[in-house]
Amino acid sequence: MKTDYDVIVVGAGPAGSMTAKHAAKKGARVLMIEKRQEIGASLRCAEGVNKKGLAKAGVPVDKRWVSADIAGAKLVSPGGHVFRIDESQAGAEVGLVLERHLFDKAMAADAARAGAEIWLKTAAVDVIKEGDKVVGVKARREGEPMTLTAGCVVAADGFESQVARWAGIDTSLKAGDITPCYQYRMVNLKTEPDYCEFIIGSVAPGGYIWVFPKGDDTANVGIGVLASKLKKPGEVKMYLDGWIKKDPRLSCGQPVEAIAGGVSVSPPVEQSVMNGLILVGDSARIIDPITGGGIANGLLAGKFAGEVLGDCAQANDYSEAALMPYDKKWRDAMENRLWRNWMAKEKFLTLSDKTLDGVIDTLSTANVDQMSVHNILIAIKEKHPELVKEFEELI
């Protein structure tokens, strides 16, 4: 029997759009559904990405969706020690802060140009299974219930990760692997306009406070706190408001937008494919557990998924075995790094403010000229080998 579509992508974020684009490019009949009325809004992101990540996924930088070019990063310890990484001095310019509402639309536009169909205000509410095989989704389009059949369903539904769980893949998280976040876009700030700032320690237990510049006196000022460190409702926002009040560079500012969201800081999923289903992006728990960044990994995984799905469409075979090349591709590209950074996260959240002060203090004399978790871990390995002992073979 002919299905309605070869591929149905649930969720029009960057990972979903990349999947849709690359599958459609290879001739698959693709439908991408998005439950909201606008792709890329409302925002749930601090919007930082590195250029290398975009390049790896084959996404050329377009200044229309770039909010700010970043010269470097500042890691700030609880006692005010600063570890500054200046990339411009190294001739590298690696960081960008995006306009996600434009970026996501641009990615979706590429999918449309490749031939994918897009439906807005269409929410998946369940998957349809025949035996151990996913054969479609139950959806509501502007409230109207419908069933849609497909060779393969793509779970690109982000942190919620419900499509995978409806299908029977366990993507649930421990409290210690979840970071609820709160963020303001603030204006009239006195922070540096071309440095991303990360403030660590007990001001944001198990996470950090960030200041990501958005041009001129504007920045995304946000916080993530590990869920296992939270004791009472609304605490995430209280931590952030408390810090903003104390930091004179921020307390002079005013908010023009407030958003919230959840970030997984876990190891990646054990199973990313099953018969008729494939997981991409945040739903596959491939966010970097140290930085909380998920855009670059999501784009790359989406590219891999789309390419494999294009081959599957040509062979008309969406079995787990036929989808496995996707699982292998993304694991080869990022799995070791995700595990290493998860282990680093597990270690760092045990460190006291005093220890963090010491680490940042010694790092500030280290010669790190490019901002990456790997480079920072190398510097720590040199100065504080005891902190990375348990996972040094991954550094």
Add this chain to the structure above:
Amino acid sequence: MIVSIEKCMHCGACVGSCPQNAIYLNEIVLEFNDNCNKCGRCVRLCPAGALKMEGKK
């Protein structure tokens, strides 16, 4: 579970964190289904403090 619609930011942090997959966010409306076992994780982690357990102040 009681949802404060004034405080809820429709962010989905509770949805993805729910061990029972018992919460559904339909664009802006949060719905809890019968799988909810009142573990309270969502109440603690809601970034906006928009959730509370029935019967609690």
